[in-house]
Structure formats: structure tokens, C-alpha cells
Amino acid sequence: GYTFAKAHLFEVATGNQLMELQPDILNLNGDVGGHFADALAIDNGLVAIGAPTRSVVWDNSGAAYVFNVTSGEQLHFIAPDDLWDRDYCGISISIDNQIVAIGAEGDDDNAWFSGAAYLYDAQSGNQIDKLLASDGAEFDTFGNAIAINAGVVVVGAKGDTSDHFGAAYVFDGITLGSADEIKNEFTLSPNPASNRVSIDHLALEGEIVAVKIHNSLGQLxxxxxxxxxxxxxxxxxxxxxxxxxxxFVSLQKSDRLEVKKLLIE
Structure with a gap:
């Protein structure tokens, strides 16, 4: 027989296990893997679960599921129509106010492994929209992390920029218009250093930037x-x-803190 992956649901107050959630065998299409529950989220009686290596038509195209918390019933099996080989849809997942946000870091609409994110209606199971980075490039892996709250969607792209500093993109989840992109543009050069070190970064207008340097003992x-x-x-x-x-050089900008290691010779 087959052995299926499971997600376990617990009650916070008592720590007691309430139930186990498993994918519906009728939706497996012969694929019993898929890394079911590699990503999961819960909100207002619904559980969203990612299975990023589910092979639905294409190898490792990925998928997601929505379950009812009370009954344990699988409500929806989500596999976007435009999935392709190694899109890894479901690598990240979030749910808020009946909207499921799903990351697909391997999507290649912009470029190879540039990534994408999908928004779905948790009640109907219908796709609301597909989000792409406005400057998506090869190996950005946009969608490797995702969060949604109060109509705002934040999508991580850990491979963004040629030096792989990473970025986060913020979208309005209702109008789905592009919003601010928070770039990690803090660099040190040269590194290792001996006399002087340059800090390069992007600053918002009028913001105060604080730089702190700690040694390996944690002393400022x-x-x-x-x-x-x-x-x-x-x-x-x-x-x-x-x-x-x-x-360790830390750079504080507004409500963001970045830390990088510096070697002094």
C-alpha cells in the first residue's frame, strides 16, 4: 500500500491532537509524494497546505490544498492551469480572510526560476490573480516565502539581484497593484578589509541610518x-x-535591520 504524508492539527489550550489531515487519494493522480505539508498556514477555520513537488502533469510542478479545520474535509485541490516543470507551486503558503497566497519559486514567466505567486479564493477554489515581480530575473526565486494579512501580500525573492542579496515585494491584495519593494542593498567592500571599508546601500528620503559594529564576543x-x-x-x-x-556590521534603517559579517586582516 501507499504511505501518505500528513499534517497534524492540535488544540493550543490543551496541546491535544485534534485530527490528521491527508490529501484526497482521488486527487493524487498516481503521485503519492509531493512533500505534502512542506508549507502550511491556518486562519479562521481553514488550513492551507503546500505540496511543492507534486507532479501534476509536469514533474515537480507543485500544488496546494485547502481543508476545513472543524471537519478535516479537503475543500480544494489547487494546481494552477499554467504550471510547468519544476515550478514548485506550494513552496510557501499563507491564508488570511479567505484568500490563499501560494508561492511558486520555479515559475519562469519572467525568466528561468524567476518565480511567481498565486492568489486563490479559499471558498470557491478559483484563482484570483497571479503576481510577478516587475523586475523579475533569472534565479530570483520570487515566491520562496509569502505572507498575507489584511489585504496586503508580501513575497520573498531570496535570489534577487546579481549578488543574491534578496528582496521582498509588497502588493495590495485587493487591487493587486504593485507597491513598495524593500531591497536588501547593504554591501561591504572590500571584505576582508584592513584600513577602510565602504558601506553601500539604498536609503529612503530623510531616513536615519544607524551602523553598529560588534566583535566576535558581541561587544560594541x-x-x-x-x-x-x-x-x-x-x-x-x-x-x-x-x-x-x-x-559583525549591522545597519538599521527605519524598522529594518540587516547584519553582515566583516573580516579584518
Whole structure:
């Protein structure tokens, strides 16, 4: 016989297991794998579960499921019509206010492994829209992480930019218009360094940027603040007095904190 993957549902107050959720055998199409429950989310009586390697027509095209929390009944099996080989639909999943957001990091509408995200109506099982990065490029893996709340969808793209710094894209989940993109553009060069190190980043207009440097023991050895105009900025720091070793440079911008390792020789 076949052994199927399961998702386990627990009650928070008692820690007791309520039920096990399994994919409907009628929807397996002979594929009993699929990494069912690699990603899952719960909201308002519904559970959304991703199965990113489900082979629906194409190898590892992926799929998602929606279950009723009370009955354990599978309500919908979701496999977008335009899925292709190794799209990995269901690699990430989120649900809020009857909308299911599903990541497909291998989608190639923009370029090879540029990625995509889908929005579905959890009640009807119908597709609402497909989201793509406006600047999608090869190996961005847009959709590797996803979250939805109060009509706003945030989609991660860990491979974005040629140096793979990563990015997050924010969409209005109701109008589905593009919104802000929060880029991780914090770089250190040279690294390793001996005399000076340059910090390159993007700043929003008027925001205060704080840079802190800690040694490998967690001790603060440098702290700098600066107001910036919007756009690309470069900050040169003198590190000639620092002992050789590993340091951690943190850059705080508004409500975002980024940390990178710096080697001083």
C-alpha cells in the first residue's frame, strides 16, 4: 500500500491532537509524494497546505490544498492551469480572510526560476490573480516565502539581484497593484578589509541610518548615525585601529535591520 504524508492539527489550550489531515487519494493522480505539508498556514477555520513537488502533469510542478479545520474535509485541490516543470507551486503558503497566497519559486514567466505567486479564493477554489515581480530575473526565486494579512501580500525573492542579496515585494491584495519593494542593498567592500571599508546601500528620503559594529564576543566597538536623502549612498569607515578578526556590521534603517559579517586582516 501507499504511505501518505500528513499534517497534524492540535488544540493550543490543551496541546491535544485534534485530527490528521491527508490529501484526497482521488486527487493524487498516481503521485503519492509531493512533500505534502512542506508549507502550511491556518486562519479562521481553514488550513492551507503546500505540496511543492507534486507532479501534476509536469514533474515537480507543485500544488496546494485547502481543508476545513472543524471537519478535516479537503475543500480544494489547487494546481494552477499554467504550471510547468519544476515550478514548485506550494513552496510557501499563507491564508488570511479567505484568500490563499501560494508561492511558486520555479515559475519562469519572467525568466528561468524567476518565480511567481498565486492568489486563490479559499471558498470557491478559483484563482484570483497571479503576481510577478516587475523586475523579475533569472534565479530570483520570487515566491520562496509569502505572507498575507489584511489585504496586503508580501513575497520573498531570496535570489534577487546579481549578488543574491534578496528582496521582498509588497502588493495590495485587493487591487493587486504593485507597491513598495524593500531591497536588501547593504554591501561591504572590500571584505576582508584592513584600513577602510565602504558601506553601500539604498536609503529612503530623510531616513536615519544607524551602523553598529560588534566583535566576535558581541561587544560594541563602533556606532555611527547619519541622515540620508533618498537614493544610493556610500559610507567609508576607518577600521585601521581594529584588531584582526571577525566582526559583525549591522545597519538599521527605519524598522529594518540587516547584519553582515566583516573580516579584518
Amino acid at each position: 566597538v563602533g556606532h555611527f548615525d547619519q541622515d540620508y536623502f533618498k537614493g544610493a549612498e556610500q559610507w567609508s569607515l576607518d577600521v585601521s585601529s581594529y584588531e584582526s578578526g571577525i566582526y
